[in-house]
Structure formats: C-alpha cells, structure tokens
Amino acid sequence: MVPRNGDSSVLTVEDVEVPDPGPGEVQVEVAAVGVNFIDVYQREGVYPIETPFVSCSEGAGTVTAVGEGVSGLSVGDRVAWGQGLGAAGTVVNRSVDDLVPVPDGLDLDVAAAAMLQGMTAHYLVTDTYAVGPGTVALVHAAAGGVGQLLVQMVTAKGGRVIATAGSPDKLEIARRLGATATIDYSQVDDLAAAVREANGGAGVDVAYDGVGKATFDASLASLRARGMMVLFGAASGQVPPFDIQRLNRGGSLFLTRPTLGHYIATREELLARARSVLGDLAEGRLHLEVGGRYPLDEAARAYDDLEGRRTTGKLLLIP
Template identity: 60%
Template sequence: MHAIVVADPGDSSALVPTEVPDPEPGPGEVLVDVAASGVNFIDVYHREGRYPLPTPFVPGSEGAGTVAALGPGVADIAVGDRVGWQGVLGGYAQKAVIPADRAIPLPEGIDPEQAAAVLLQGLTAHYLATSTYAVQPGDDVLVHAAAGGVGLLLTQIVKLRGGRVIATVSTAEKEKLARDAGADEVIRYEGFAEAVRALTGGQGVHVVYDGVGAATFDDSLASLRPRGVLALYGAASGPVPPFDPQRLNSGGSLYLTRPTLAHYAATREELLARTGDVLGWVASGELKVHIGGRYPLADAKRAHDDLQGRRTTGKLLLIP
C-alpha cells in the first residue's frame, strides 16, 4: 500500500511516500480502508521530533474510512462499518489499524471527509469550551487563530454555549471566516491585549483559548480579568519559555493550564459522549466544518508546508 513514512525526523522533506506492506489487525483491532486523513499540528510535532517517536513511523493521528477486516476478539464492529478515529498513529496511508475501542461509529449524515476534518479538532474545541473552562452565557472569550481548524469550531461551540467571542486573525480573508463562524469581535494580533481591554470595558476576558504559544503568551495573560483562565492548548509559534508563576498572582490570581485531548477522552465512555455531541452538531447543521484544502497522499509535504506557513484556513485533508 502507499504510505508516508518518517525515517529521520526533521523538516517537511522527512515525509517520504513509500510502498509498505499492508498492515494486519491484531487482537482487539480493526483494519480500515482510509478515505481521508486529517492534517494537524501534532503531526508536525511528531515529524520534527518535538514529540519523539520510534522510527520509522507512519504519521497521522486522525482519519476515517470503512472497516475492511477484524482482529480476534472484536465483537461490536462489523466489516463494512464506517468509522473515524483520532489519537491513533498511522493515518497517512491507504490502510490503517485502529484499536476497536478507539473506533468511532459514524452516524448517518456524516461522510468520512467530514469526520476526518472534525474529530481531533472538534473534540479539542469541545473539551476546551465544556470542561477546561466551561463557558457560561455572557462570558467574554478570546479565541486565538480563530480562522484555523480548532478556532472555527471553538468559536461556534462558544457561541452555542452563550459566550461572546473576541477573535484574533492575521488577514482580512481570515476575519471574514471568523465572523461567518459567529465571532462577535475580530481583531489583529498586534496590540491585542489593549484591544481586548477596550472591548471589555477594561475588565479583560474570562478565558483565553491559546493554541499559538510563544508569540501570544504574554499578551494572553494580560488579556485576562482577575481569576481568569489561560488555556494554552498548543504551540504553533513555538513553546512558551519558562516563566515566574508570580506573574499569575500579580495578574489577578490567574489560572494557567496546558491541557491535551488524551486526558479529556481517556475512557471510551467519555470519547463517545464528546463525539456524540460534536458529530450530532455537525449532522444538525449547528456546527459547520470548513475544509480548507484536500491533498493527494503523496503531497503530504506540501500540506505540512502550507499548514506551518499559515497559508491555510480550516482543516486540511490527505486523500489516499
């Protein structure tokens, strides 16, 4: 089968199209014919070696397709079922082996491309807005990179929960996307802390959802009201350097958390509860999924370059 293999971590040239043997499902696993694979910053971190993995490996931690074979002991999934997954390595390929307890049944009305475009980022947006800081009606919320994959979904979920969204974007095109997703206010990154203060009567926001990292961290803290929460869920601009926790005190007894999806979908029950909400909203039209680009599997390098170069909006997919 065709797959993308990383033998030596590094820049996007480490993503090498390769012919590899078809995988076989083991006990408690299913083999899936991949219809689409999501492209995410976690894939970049794996490729770069920032999150080290044994090499060689097939990257890609999100996808969807049709079950082609069952391993021993799988009883609640059948060949021909449509499933999606996230958090399982090996999606940049024509076939992938998935633990059966991480396979997510796709409801009617959800096609595999939608699922591959929404699962990882939709679940991230879901846990951020419902658990890390549970948005309440009337809350002021700052969403960074609001025209990105997580940002567009997070903006919509915050609005579903009654929050007011202040969105940061870098271009006029991205501003339109953020406004179409429901953002109440859209600002640029330069001087955003001052803009946030002006838009909140000097109070600051209840929560900042920050997937940008180093470039926004200081002003994100400065955008919070007393006892506000900075949910630092990513580092697209690089990791945040060490800092003095006393800054949280002087800023107004602030909270800082560095959450990750694995800890918010640790059990199958929680995984299915969150995916039930997200896929239900997509099926009903309450949550719109924006696919910003579809690339042939062999063009994984170009997809990574476009993602890191901030030349994209919404979600990028690889199509085997």
C-alpha cells in the first residue's frame, strides 16, 4: 500500500477484505508480483495517482473465482497481466480484458517477471525502432530486466548490440546473452566516444536508454545521422528540458519517449505481444533471469535494491 507519496519507507502492508469479483472480473490467487521502475514513479508522484493506492501493475497467478458475464476463463486457469494498479496482494480481482493466458510449461513467477519488461522490450525492437539484420543498437543497463531481454531480441533479429553496464560482472551477463561489445560506463570519461570506438568509429542506429538523466547526453552523441534515441525510462532521474535544436545539430536525429500502454492499446495487440514473449520463454528461445525474490512485507528492500542499481535481472515480490 502507498498511503502517501514518498520514498520506499512509506510502503505498508495491510490486511483488507477482497470482495467477490464483479462483472467482467476474475479473482486471482497471486503467485508473484513484478517490481518495476514505474512503481517508483507512481509512488513518488512523478506519475500522479491519488493516494492511498495498492502498488504494482504486473503479476501472475491462478484464477480462483469468476465474476458475472465472464467467458473464456475458468477456475484453475493460469493468467498474467502487466497493467493496472493493485497487483501487490495475495488475492486480487482483475478485469479479464487485462489478462493473458500463461502457456503450459512456463512457471508463474517467470510469467509475472516477463509481462511488463518483456512486452516493453518487444515493442521497442519491433515497433519503436524495427530492428533488422545489421542494425547496431546501444543498450544501456544491459544486465537489468529490460536490458537483458533487449540484448537477446536485437540479436535474434540479426542486429548487433553494444551494451553498457556498471561492473564487469554485469558486462559478462550481457556478453553471455549475445552483446558483441561491452562498455563499463563507470570506467570511461567519454561514453559516446567509447560507443563509437566500439562501432568502428561510426554512430549507432538506435540507442535504447532506460537510465535517463545520467546517460541521455551520451546516447544522443552516440547516434549516426538520422539515428533514433529511444528514452523509455529514467532509472537515474528524469531528463531535464533541452534545446530541440540539438537534434538538428546531431544529424537530424529522432527522439521518442514511448510507454507500454500505447503499444498494447487494443486487446488484440496485448495478446499478440504477450503470446510472443511468453511463448518464446516457454519454448526456450528467450531467457529471463529472476534476480531476486522478496516477501511482500520486504517490498521496501526490493525497491531500495532496484533504485540503488544493485541488482541484475528481474525482481519479484512473493505474497
């Protein structure tokens, strides 16, 4: 529960009575809840939400009750979701419009871990900038949840990845997943120059930047003429306003600030993305690392670890 805006210390665990599912809803016994930076933005008030509210938008579990008018889902079905508040509970009611089926053979905790970050990586490489053979992509925080998936998806489409991270261990994760060049950004004075050197002196086609303030300038400076800067997060802080003429001077650059909701705007698109990501995980074509599992009453510690960039892979809360 987020009773008021603030840092992780405001988070509380409370006992509440969950009503029967309403029309168009099912009740789900939650197996795992995804921990994401969007939860931080909402808790801090960067994305304003009226308090109090139950945090988290991503989870997976088993249907335990079905509301009026629901078809296509039954008690015992395994489902996952990646949007809408209120996931951080032991039992939740969810609209069937938000739910997707979890394939046989895929653990529920992996499904919970994959929904938001997996579909984010999917739309970034298929729609925001359509990666293809020969594409050179810069991926920041490549050992993080989205970063690891981006490295794999770009590589699977025939692209090359220049990966950045903040330690040798994290860079080794990126190399193992397919990155062709890696850069420890804590050890270089000019990150953009290091990126260009890793690409034979040329700029990259696209920069996938979920770090934000700390890497934004270097990402722009790493692009080729008419390259695309994709700012999809702000782990290091929000990027301040800047002179749009910088895009002109950098070589007619493109800049976009996408968010997942606009790429799953229809039920059909949600199902297509989720089936692609979850199917690849179930079939072993995609690997997802769960970097930490925390009890629900230790949510503050999970977010402190996430915000302190002390983790790799995906973090989960386990009710």
